[in-house]
Amino acid sequence: MKIYKFGGASMKDADGVRNIPKIIQNIKEPLVVVVSAMGKTTNAMEMITHAYLKNDRVTLKNKLIEVKNFHSKIIKELFGNENGSESFLEQFEHLEVKLDKKPSLHYDFEYDRIVSFGELMSSAIINDFFYQENLKFNLVDIRTVLKTDDIYRDANVNWELTVELMQKTFNFDISNIYLTQGFLGGTLTNLSTTLGREGSDYSAAILGFALNATDVTIWKDVPGVMNADPRWYSDAQKIDQLSYNEAIELSYYGAQVIHPKTLKPLQNKSIPLYVKSFLNPEQSGTIISSSKSKKFDVPIFVIKQNQVFVTISPKDYSFIPEDKLIEIITIFKKYRIKINQMQNSALHFSACFDKNRHTDELFEFLKSDFFVRYNENAELITIRNYNPSAIEQMTKDKIILNSQVTRKMAMFVLVV
Ligand code: ASP
Ligand code: MG
Numbered sequence: 100m101k102i103y104k105f106g107g108a109s110m111k112d113a114d115g116v117r118n119i120p121k122i123i124q125n126i127k128e129p130l131v132v133v134v135s136a137m138g139k140t141t142n143a144m145e146m147i148t149h150a151y152l153k154n155d156r157v158t159l160k161n162k163l164i165e166v167k168n169f170h171s172k173i174i175k176e177l178f179g180n181e182n183g184s185e186s187f188l189e190q191f192e193h194l195e196v197k198l199d200k201k202p203s204l205h206y207d208f209e210y211d212r213i214v215s216f217g218e219l220m221s222s223a224i225i226n227d228f229f230y231q232e233n234l235k236f237n238l239v240d241i242r243t244v245l246k247t248d249d250i251y252r253d254a255n256v257n258w259e260l261t262v263e264l265m266q267k268t269f270n271f272d273i274s275n276i277y278l279t280q281g282f283l284g285g286t287l288t289n290l291s292t293t294l295g296r297e298g299s300d301y302s303a304a305i306l307g308f309a310l311n312a313t314d315v316t317i318w319k320d321v322p323g324v325m326n327a328d329p330r331w332y333s334d335a336q337k338i339d340q341l342s343y344n345e346a347i348e349l350s351y352y353g354a355q356v357i358h359p360k361t362l363k364p365l366q367n368k369s370i371p372l373y374v375k376s377f378l379n380p381e382q383s384g385t386i387i388s389s390s391k392s393k394k395f396d397v398p399i400f401v402i403k404q405n406q407v408f409v410t411i412s413p414k415d416y417s418f419i420p421e422d423k424l425i426e427i428i429t430i431f432k433k434y435r436i437k438i439n440q441m442q443n444s445a446l447h448f449s450a451c452f453d454k455n456r457h458t459d460e461l462f463e464f465l466k467s468d469f470f471v472r473y474n475e476n477a478e479l480i481t482i483r484n485y486n487p488s489a490i491e492q493m494t495k496d497k498i499i500l501n502s503q504v505t506r507k508m509a510m511f512v513l514v515v
Pocket of ligand 2: 106108
């Protein structure tokens with residue numbers, strides 16, 4: 100059996116949605132179709148959550164109208180009438196009912212409850228569209244089978260239970276095709292959770308692992324994994340083949356194509372991952388598998404933006420030995436900061452990380468024992484297969500806050 104995942108960009112308009120049945124109709128094998136929210140809906144849902152929790156009714160209402168209009172336009176094109184998808188209307192009503200209630204004080208819990216409607220609405224529309232196209236399939240609410248803990252916004256999978264429930268549910272007894280949502284999970288008490296932004300690749304991998312898929316395909320709006328983001332480099336090239344490890348490294352350092360957690364479950368069972376273009380489905384795309392990567396000498400550039408770079412040193416001018424390092428890392432973890440790169444010396448510790456809601460609290464906390472210096476709006480550039488001209492190209496006229504060079508990789512934290 101196969102897993103096909105369609106992301107937001109592949110469903111940003113009615114043509115994108117029409118593409119899905121076209122791509123899946125030739126598949127003879129059992130198939131699970133995993134969908135994320137349409138277009139940029141998740142960003143909009145994040146703003147709705149924020150407005151809801153701040154009790155900013157005006158923004159809330161405007162954003163909600165925007166989300167409804169965006170989906171209604173797609174629905175109108177697909178069904179000839181903007182009320183043509185009953186399932187969507189039902190989900191939207193649930194969302195409105197939720198937003199009319201008073202919020203609890205738990206931000207991340209409310210976030211997952213509300214943001215999950217992005218995927219619930221998109222799968223509702225696709226469900227109704229598959230019916231219209233006379234496809235034989237079943238819709239599964241992923242929250243009933245992908246079981247997680249209650250770390251909202253970054254939930255951890257309960258593998259044993261999830262595998263058991265997935266195998267029971269996706270049994271292909273009644274139909275050859277299942278439709279389900281990416282990104283979402285459910286706690287043991289059936290509360291909604293999410294797996295972290297862009298997490299629906301990971302969902303596809305979890306399904307692939309649990310159901311022993313022959314392969315998993317992520318359908319994207321690019322021809323495959325590229326050596327650089329084609330939006331920034333006109334001469335970006337497609338990489339035909341990558342090993343799991345190489346792909347893990349690239350995604351960890353910020354390559355947007357694949358969610359970093361995606362590869363491990365697949366690697367554990369040697370399930371190949373294809374990254375293909377939904378615009379040209381017959382083209383080969385990129386295959387990520389256990390075979391060693393073909394030699395690809397062109398530099399691979401990965402840029403992570405919106406980085407914070409902080410350097411701290413103990414106020415009592417003491418050294419930073421191992422136990423102090425553990426203490427520092429524990430503080431970062433406490434504030435749910437994901438460190439992308441770090442460096443230590445006798446008196447200093449530096450880290451580059453994604454800005455999050457807790458960054459200011461982290462600084463406040465650190466300031467009691469350390470001198471703290473930081474830059475916001477930094478960029479982390481990783482160049483694999485680097486050469487002098489690649490480094491020159493990326494760092495020219497920029498202030499370098501930190502650099503690390505290994506045999507295969509050069510990393511720079513730059514001021515933007
Ligand atoms: N819709 C979610 C997001 O935009 C998950 C995903 O697209 O993978 O983050
Ligand atoms: Mg997405």
